[in-house]
Structure formats: C-alpha cells, structure tokens
Amino acid sequence: MSLLNLVDPELRDAAQRLREITASYMPLSLEKLSQRRAAIAALAAPWHAHIPAEERQIPGGQGAPDVTIFIVNAQKNTKSPAILHLHGGGFNAGSARAAMPQIQELAAALGCVVVSVEYRLAPETIFPGALADNLAALRWLHANAAQIGADPARIAVLGESAGGGHATMLALAARGMADCPINFLCLLYPMLDDRTGSTRKVPPHIGTFGWNEESNRFGWACFLGQEPGTGSVPEAAVPARCQNLAGLPPIFIGTGTLDLFVEENIAFAQRLIATGIPTELIAVPGAIHGFDMLAKDTAIAQRFTAQKLTALRRALAL
Numbered sequence: 001m002s003l004l005n006l007v008d009p010e011l012r013d014a015a016q017r018l019r020e021i022t023a024s025y026m027p028l029s030l031e032k033l034s035q036r037r038a039a040i041a042a043l044a045a046p047w048h049a050h051i052p053a054e055e056r057q058i059p060g061g062q063g064a065p066d067v068t069i070f071i072v073n074a075q076k077n078t079k080s081p082a083i084l085h086l087h088g089g090g091f092n093a094g095s096a097r098a099a100m101p102q103i104q105e106l107a108a109a110l111g112c113v114v115v116s117v118e119y120r121l122a123p124e125t126i127f128p129g130a131l132a133d134n135l136a137a138l139r140w141l142h143a144n145a146a147q148i149g150a151d152p153a154r155i156a157v158l159g160e161s162a163g164g165g166h167a168t169m170l171a172l173a174a175r176g177m178a179d180c181p182i183n184f185l186c187l188l189y190p191m192l193d194d195r196t197g198s199t200r201k202v203p204p205h206i207g208t209f210g211w212n213e214e215s216n217r218f219g220w221a222c223f224l225g226q227e228p229g230t231g232s233v234p235e236a237a238v239p240a241r242c243q244n245l246a247g248l249p250p251i252f253i254g255t256g257t258l259d260l261f262v263e264e265n266i267a268f269a270q271r272l273i274a275t276g277i278p279t280e281l282i283a284v285p286g287a288i289h290g291f292d293m294l295a296k297d298t299a300i301a302q303r304f305t306a307q308k309l310t311a312l313r314r315a316l317a318l
Helices: 009-023 033-042 100-110 129-143 162-174 213-224 262-275 299-315
Strands: 053-058 067-072 080-086 113-118 150-160 184-188 251-256 279-284
Touching: 009 299, 053 100, 053 129, 067 100, 067 129, 080 100, 080 129, 080 162, 100 113, 100 299, 113 129, 129 150, 129 162, 150 162, 150 299, 162 184, 184 299, 251 262, 251 299, 262 279, 279 299
Parallel strands: 080 113, 080 150, 150 184, 184 251, 251 279
Antiparallel strands: 053 067, 067 113
C-alpha cells in the first residue's frame, strides 16, 4: 500500500508538493542548508497591509547581540493578552519575517498583541544562543507591555515545530523567574527529543513526508553542536530529557498521527499529565508535519486551527 493512502485525502496534494519541494535539498547537509533556507523563504506570503507589524531591535542577553523582534497588532491605551511567537524550521532555517502573515492572522483572530522573535539559527549559533534570544524577548515583552498595549498578566508562548521546542525550553528555563512569568504554552507539533531518529526509531509510515529521521538528526546536531542521542547532550537543551516538569504552565499540544514528532509529543503530554500540569493533547488522524500551514484552507486544517484558537482564548481569558 502506498504511504500516501495513509494521509488524509484533503492533505494528499500538500504531501505530494512537500515531497517535491524537499527533494532538492534532501538528505540535509551543511552544503544543502542554504538551499533549504532559500526554499522556505520562497514560500513566504506577502504581509497583510491592514494588520500593523513593526520591526524592532532589543537588547540581547548578557554578552549576546541585539535581538530582532516583530511586534504585531500593538494597540495604545489597551491591555490585551499577548503571545510570544517562536517560528519553526528545524533549528537551522525559517524566520519570523517569513512567518509574518500567519502571525498577523493569529493576532487579528484573537484581537491580541503578538511578538515574534528572530532568534539566531544553528549551526552558526548553537545552544544556548537561541534560548538567550528568546528569554531576552520574553523579558522585554513583560517590561514593555504597557507601551504596546499588552497585559503582562496574560502572556502565552506559541511555537510550531522547532519553535515548539524553543517555546518549551524557554518555559522550562523561565520557571521561577519573577520578572517574566508565562501563563500558557501552545505547542504545534513541537520538536522535543533529540533521540527521535538517532537512538530511537519510529515506525516506517511516520515522518515520511517532509521532516524525517535523517532531517531530525541533522537539525539537532546543528543545534547542539554535537551528535544527538548521546549521553553528553545537556538536559536544558532537550525538553524531553528534562527530569522535572513541575512548574510549567498549562499546555496545549497539537500534532498529526503521521508527523515524525507524534510519539515524542504524546510521551511528553503523558509526563505532563502525570506531573499535574493541565494538558490538552490533539493528534489529528492522517495529518503530516505542518499540515495546517501547507493546506490551511482545508477543513481538516481549519478544525485544527479552531481548536488552537479555542485553547488560546480560554487560557488568555478572551
């Protein structure tokens, strides 16, 4: 049986397109990384002119360079919920700039402020460089909430794929920091475990469209600056390796049953539940990695997006 038959019928065209797009730079390597970055940038849609977005430079962490952020839907004299957004791209590609249209749509749908972070990519910057960038942005958002119309008591962090991994790393690092609390984590098919595809294999029908085991090994190697799956990998760099999950905020995890990350996402959700963290988990049958962006006009993607928005509205008291 063709693996395409396992994909939801609405997503099969997107799965085929994804296969064609990734063929030029698979298997991933340092030599092909520029091709992947260019291919992702080429997919970016124009920004929405009617939804305000501002680029700004903010101070980085101690000894780190300034960080570029994009402030979307800022409104003076209001106190709206805010979302800190961390883009996907396997730790080594993607950008907040390219993700801007979807972030603008999110801000408009919720009527909130979104700050998206242009964190430094691997392998040029390895862990903990990007974490320092994201923590600087979270602290900036709290300290400057009033000037952009945000409510510092209602801040969520959202990330897709590698951005979901970054969001979880950030929440783990920020536990107990009085100056930058996080109220909610929204994780879309998050990249949480360096052992997936290195020391832990997945069933052959999972992760066959787009991001696969080989891509995952390469992405984690770029980010960690060492081979993934070994005993020397730092716990703070890999959310699934964190022994103590206590103190995290409520969490929404959405994934697809054909996504490379589905097993690690389910395992992480089980650990959160066992720890007592309020956790919502959705695994969409026949869905591939990034399906909600690749085929956003399909009914299956729209249902997923509606569930995400409902979770955010509930968490942020909208």
